[in-house]
Amino acid sequence: MNENNVFLQIDKLTKNFPGVKALSDVDFTVNKGEVHALVGENGAGKSTLIKMLGGVYRPDSGDIYLDGKKVTIANTRQAKSNKIAVIYQEFYLIPDLSVAENIFVGREPRILGKTFINWRKMNSDAKKILDRLGIDIDCKRFVLDLSVAERQMVEIAKALSVDARLFIMDEPTESLTEKEVVKLFEIIDELKRQGVSIIYISHRLEEAFKLSDRITVLRDGKKIGTKITRETNEEEIVSMMVGKIVKEYFAEKTIRADGKEVVLEVKDYNIADDVSDINFKLYKGEILGFAGVLGSGIHPLLRSIYGISPRTSGDIYFENKKVDIKNSRDAIDLGIGYVTEDRKNEGLLYDMSILHNLTIIIIKTLTFFKGLFIRSKNEIKVFNNISKVLDIKYASIHQRIVYLSGGNQQKVVIGRTLVSDCKILILLEPTRGIDVGAKAEIHRIMIDLAKKGISIILSSSELPELVNLTDRTIVFYKGKITAEFNRENMDEEKLVAAQIGQNINN
């Protein structure tokens, strides 16, 4: 390959976080006018890599060359001045300003000795940029009124207006409709023609194959390999992504559920726009996995079952009796526990102690004098029981929960549901954002609970977790159940394929 044609070259880039090697010795190149797809499972190091290119993180070691010159990217401003534009999943547009204002924010064309904004020039310049990309959006519209896809296009136009030479797109199709995806692909083709380099990150392999010239696979912070797209196939890439699985922290495989006693049954469940025709059963003592990429509808479905968001139609049977769960209190009273994937915004009671965080659901039952006053002796007894089961590590029970590590915070949040004697536990990404040791403990806890007869729904984007822990795993794609595997016929490759909508026979 022609050396002059290389735009970005990365040599032995390494980044460590406390206790984790997020990226080690990664080499990587992107040519001018090339679309280079970057794939890998969660935690493979994709986002660490792009954050270093975008100036969010600084590498511990390694070099970055742009157009043959060595550069340092210490902050986002330097990324911009080096002509690198990162289009993140969340957009950084100002909703109350117009499209043109957003494109030129901070460097608006001026008139009358820089006193006033030259609106006419700004609008016409914005229109030129949009036209160059073939985007049809009135540049006087407010960003507030734009669809997600339109916002993304404005973000791209904004990057182009500062003459970005390298675009990094992080899961750009995640929230787009199929039609919008087609439009995005046209824009990417147009950028390519103009000699711009693109790093394209996606869960969806089909997109990587459709768009890219080369594909690089990362796993566990290391580069596994780079393939020229038309010389490889999905099967090869998937096996590179999955590789050998670290199994040591998973417990032994044992069939726990007897597959007879149904605890929960969901029938013909629909939530407008999110899920349709969902039917499944949950057996006593079973760990049932839910797999699916973003947009699969798993989260809306589980929230709805727990009563914190509405449903359009469908029935829930709890221990063979039809139930109407109107809010979370109904669900809790039935014996359903729910552990959110968003511990920060929906889990922790920041200002409160570990003790109070753990007992909040059942505090009413720990009272005397007609349910009025809290009997703190009972409260502490409940805490000690749960803390023993979950092995929570703390300095004092009156310590505020924010001072605990992520793993221990998660144990408290799980413990909160367990104190209410739950029969069903819904866990969403229970090991997200916690270190490997704590992960193994959470896995042990789940198996222990299942052995005690508690049924668990485990929604996870970490496939090894599903393969090694669950008795069965149901795969969701675009709001529908598309596949179901049991312990014997489940492996990561099949799950990856089913998650991205490929039809497979199991």
Added chain:
Amino acid sequence: MERDHHYAIREYTMVKFLKLYEKIGIFILIILGSVFLAIASPNFFRADTIFSIITQGTYGGIVAFGMVLAITSGGFDLSVDAVVALTSVILAMTIPDLGIPLAIILSILFSCVVGFINGVLITKFGVNPLITTLSMATIVRGVAFLITRGRQIPISQSEFMFIGTGKLWGIPVPIIIMVVLFIIFYLLLYQTSLGRYISAVGSNESASAISGLNVTFIKIMVYVLVAFTASIVGVIRTSQALIGIPSMAPGFTLTVLTITILGGTSLSGGRGNLIGAVFAGIFISMIYYGLNLIGVQYFYQMLAVGLVLIFALFIDGLRGRYLEVARIRGIKV
């Protein structure tokens, strides 16, 4: 490196100082104030002076109990001064027909209805608590003027004065009322499930809803309780004046907020400090007393309250910032 180290030490010292201030800050202020007043006035260390200062402090202190709950739940109530006035005029208008006990109950009930409406508007209609209660302040004040046609209404039953000016076992009744309410609110906030729920809602509303709490009910209860405390103060003040005044307690809301925040209740919600509120109320009353002693006019008192509020907010802001730093750096607090 050197500079980083320097910063670390400064942060550490600051965190330690703020933790100490959280515990004893208000007492230090009171001691300093007492020393100052003792020097300035030979009459300061007499029982009736001290009782009078504490009695003055009960007004703000009692309503601050309610405000502590509101702020702990993540809300706010700016309508308390108007509720004091509403209680006052309803009392004065109904005492002749209903007699003292029934009139008190009725006026308190009406005030609680105002709190209920605040709560419903904030929870069911999702209106911002600041704006809701500020509008309610204007409306309630307007109603107080409307039903009295803007006049003050004298009360002829002089035995009613006992509540505001009488003494039991040698202690002024308002102080006894405050102590009783303090015990009730203390138990409520720290020893009952409702109190726990109020802290939870103020800490994280979504997490509370997921944990099965009835967030709407909890918040409405909070606003009813704030209005309840305001109406108690309305009764005490009306009893002292022996007259129903529709313009009673102008600017009182700001005094209550000052006392609440000076008393150590964090503006960000979740953590309330009732003991601090009692002493902050007394401290504000000491400032008033001191200013009277010097013989300055009323508007200097307003100025002083404003300054104290800004000081209290400043400390609260520092606290939020440095405790966050402490958390990130792993400094033990």
